[in-house]
Amino acid sequence: MASSRIVLSPLGGSAIVGGLGALLIGLVTLNLFLLLVPLAVLALVTAELLSFDRATRGFGPEAFRYQRFENSSQVRIDGVGSMALDLEPVHGRPVYLEVFDPQPETFEVVLGSPRLVTWSTGTDPLRLAYVYRPRQRGRFRVGPTIITAHDPLGFAFRMTKLENRWDVVVTPSLSVEEATTVPPGQVGSAEAYRRRVGSGTEFRSLREYQPADDARKIAWRRSALEKIYVREHEEEAHPEILLMLDTGWEMRLGIPGQEALEQAIDGATLIAGQAIERSDRVALLTHADSLVEYVPPQRGPEGAEQLTAAFGRVALAPSPFRLPKALAAAQERLSAPTFIVLFSTLLNLEGAVEGAVTELRSRGHRLLVLCPEVESLFPTPEDPLAEETMGFARAPVQLQVERGIARLRDAGAAVVTYPAPSVREVAGEILSWITSGGSGP
Amino acid sequence: MNDRWWTAALVYPAPLYAGIAVILSFGESDMAFLAGFLLVVAFGSATAFGFVRHPIWVWAGRLAIVLASVVPIGYYGWASGPFVDLTCGIVLGLPFLWLEYVWREGATPGTRVVALQATLLYGLLDLATRNVSVSTSTTTGGEQYVQGLVQVLAHQVTGIGSLLTGTAPTVPTLEATLDPVFVALGAIALMGVVLPWVSPHTALEERLPWNWMGRGSSPSPGLLDPELVGLRTGQRSALETRTLPTPPTTVLAPGLGSLLVAGLAVLAFLSLAVLAPTFALLTLVLGTVAALLTVALVLSRRLVSHGGLRA
Numbered sequence: 191m192a193s194s195r196i197v198l199s200p201l202g203g204s205a206i207v208g209g210l211g212a213l214l215i216g217l218v219t220l221n222l223f224l225l226l227v228p229l230a231v232l233a234l235v236t237a238e239l240l241s242f243d244r245a246t247r248g249f250g251p252e253a254f255r256y257q258r259f260e261n262s263s264q265v266r267i268d269g270v271g272s273m274a275l276d277l278e279p280v281h282g283r284p285v286y287l288e289v290f291d292p293q294p295e296t297f298e299v300v301l302g303s304p305r306l307v308t309w310s311t312g313t314d315p316l317r318l319a320y321v322y323r324p325r326q327r328g329r330f331r332v333g334p335t336i337i338t339a340h341d342p343l344g345f346a347f348r349m350t351k352l353e354n355r356w357d358v359v360v361t362p363s364l365s366v367e368e369a370t371t372v373p374p375g376q377v378g379s380a381e382a383y384r385r386r387v388g389s390g391t392e393f394r395s396l397r398e399y400q401p402a403d404d405a406r407k408i409a410w411r412r413s414a415l416e417k418i419y420v421r422e423h424e425e426e427a428h429p430e431i432l433l434m435l436d437t438g439w440e441m442r443l444g445i446p447g448q449e450a451l452e453q454a455i456d457g458a459t460l461i462a463g464q465a466i467e468r469s470d471r472v473a474l475l476t477h478a479d480s481l482v483e484y485v486p487p488q489r490g491p492e493g494a495e496q497l498t499a500a501f502g503r504v505a506l507a508p509s510p511f512r513l514p515k516a517l518a519a520a521q522e523r524l525s526a527p528t529f530i531v532l533f534s535t536l537l538n539l540e541g542a543v544e545g546a547v548t549e550l551r552s553r554g555h556r557l558l559v560l561c562p563e564v565e566s567l568f569p570t571p572e573d574p575l576a577e578e579t580m581g582f583a584r585a586p587v588q589l590q591v592e593r594g595i596a597r598l599r600d601a602g603a604a605v606v607t608y609p610a611p612s613v614r615e616v617a618g619e620i621l622s623w624i625t626s627g628g629s630g631p
Numbered sequence: 632m633n634d635r636w637w638t639a640a641l642v643y644p645a646p647l648y649a650g651i652a653v654i655l656s657f658g659e660s661d662m663a664f665l666a667g668f669l670l671v672v673a674f675g676s677a678t679a680f681g682f683v684r685h686p687i688w689v690w691a692g693r694l695a696i697v698l699a700s701v702v703p704i705g706y707y708g709w710a711s712g713p714f715v716d717l718t719c720g721i722v723l724g725l726p727f728l729w730l731e732y733v734w735r736e737g738a739t740p741g742t743r744v745v746a747l748q749a750t751l752l753y754g755l756l757d758l759a760t761r762n763v764s765v766s767t768s769t770t771t772g773g774e775q776y777v778q779g780l781v782q783v784l785a786h787q788v789t790g791i792g793s794l795l796t797g798t799a800p801t802v803p804t805l806e807a808t809l810d811p812v813f814v815a816l817g818a819i820a821l822m823g824v825v826l827p828w829v830s831p832h833t834a835l836e837e838r839l840p841w842n843w844m845g846r847g848s849s850p851s852p853g854l855l856d857p858e859l860v861g862l863r864t865g866q867r868s869a870l871e872t873r874t875l876p877t878p879p880t881t882v883l884a885p886g887l888g889s890l891l892v893a894g895l896a897v898l899a900f901l902s903l904a905v906l907a908p909t910f911a912l913l914t915l916v917l918g919t920v921a922a923l924l925t926v927a928l929v930l931s932r933r934l935v936s937h938g939g940l941r942a
Binding site for chain 1 (some may be wrong): 662738741743744746747748749751752755787791805806808809813817821825829830831832833834835836837839840845855861862863865866868869870872873874875876877878879880881882885886888889890892893894897900901904911912914918919922923925926929930931932933942
């Protein structure tokens, strides 16, 4: 276990060495005056260290009462978060204190400061507060807060840390306008748009039989000789959408902060946001070699919030993606025919993929795979030699991806490749295709 | 005027006084001797105060000055003439080549102390040469100075040697040299080195809040439009009431106490040196050992364990 001990700074060490050097010179001369110089320096350093030792006796986590408050635990990537920490010294000795709350590099502090250097009376409370703007989606950790007691002459310091880590989930921006939602129990335009008479399973009403009607829909119990009725069912104008994210390690392809996974989340967020605005139901499933998280179909602003939080929690897993297992996991959870939109690099496609896709299709689901073009995940080097080297390094990866695409297409899945920077445009087009009934891209 | 200039102003007089004292004693009318001294003082000052900054010029100048003082003496023996007097003047001004390290930005405290002590030692040697009797009939002032310097060094080495061996003890020249003006100027120079330390700063030499530095009134925290940053009321309140860097209000100057303790230690040692000179040196050595042991003890003590606390 680490301890809070006094650390001699380079300044302090240098002062001691300098004092000893001066003492050596003084001893060579034996001159009283030249002996006074090192005496003064060494006495000053020693007295200061003893004084600092006394002022910081008992310095450690126990020397403070602390509390985090008004801290954001979930922040949208286009929003701001807040951190605040109250610190009350209980050691009672005045000393210079530096309080520092380490935050991730992706947090840009826009107001206040995560660092405070001040004189502490030893009793008066201190408050650290700041506002930050996140620059990257994901789960981040703030803290632990580090407190440093400074010797005023810079000869020494003493550090301790408070076990007050705080997790912040930075979510993508997925917002749904309140106006697009329909109050419960009221059939508004959005609801009317979403539902129509068709071949669904949910009963809607009875109507009189017409010659073109399917005889299997005749409601025999309600019918009489003079009038024959048929059952009408509701059909979902848009099938449910399941956004499936590959979170296997292959999704780390790309430059930091803009990896394939981040691109995928960007596209999936757009689809989720726009689909929910149209009153569609959107589910989310994240999978690596096993199921990571499943968010059941969601609607409206509350559903959008749940999906937003889930998108914020998505992280790369240290394992490969297993498509057959992912499809099986999806199939278990889906009741109605669903459009499954899978975001994946399709690297390392192993197992009985064909069988899984066929099984899925036989249940009425449709699989659409969005796969980024490998070369678009990396910036193009200006140097021809570097470009050639990169192309050489990318070739086996691209080959693997192409094989995966071919396997999936053969199995009957629709696969769309897209340049990574255009993921949002492609996602928008995919959603239009889904809502138009899915007459094949 | 910043700390560097203050330190320079306090340190400069001591070596300047010693040099001028030597010139007045040996070569008042010897222009070449005086010119050599002034040449080094001018060059040292130019580099110290940033008039000559380029490292090539600085080090080339230093090398030229050192060679100009060493080569004539080492290779050609001792001769007379204005050139030799110029060389002697250069030797007299040598401390000004390293004097800037006493206040130079980036120099560690140890470097500053050693540079000052070396300057004072050289000044003491200069002053000791005044009491040495050299032949004045055939030599110029500059030559007299260098010959005197060599004699002082030789006598000092002999004296130290006899003290160490305990045979026929002779008093080393420097031990007996005492010039009250030089001591006073040296004390001022020491203050110039030590006082900047008292201005509170961290180990990384970042200024700590201090009333004397004009940081008494802390500005109120600026806050953006809450609608712009989308903060809750509680978050805004926390920001508005956050603590800002505050200087000490109940302490005159942190670190001043240690300075007073150091001053008292010096006075105690002086008293002991006057009352019981035999024990002064022994006390100093033992005191130094005790101080080092104390520092080691303070640094090695494990006081409080880290972590594992309630949040």
